[in-house]
Amino acid sequence: MANPTSVFALVSSIVSPHLPTRKVVAEILTFLCHWDPPNGHTAVLLAMDQLKSALSELGRFDAWMRLLEVTIDGR
Helix, strand or coil: CCCHHHHHHHHHHHHCCCHHHHHHHHHHHHHHHHHCCCHHHHHHHHHHHHHHHHCCCCCCCHHHHHHHHHHHHCC
């Protein structure tokens, strides 16, 4: 939590093509949100905003939800 780059690295993994990686990352991010309130929640949301900017998305969760939808449609 002291290094925002590590939180961004975790958030970046949430759009991984490997489904188990996305599951573990979602669990870790959920843990971070509850482990250090309100700093954990803020750090995760800031990292999600960085990912949004890096992927040129409109919304904070668009890349993640789009990939989730593609995964569900493919099953």
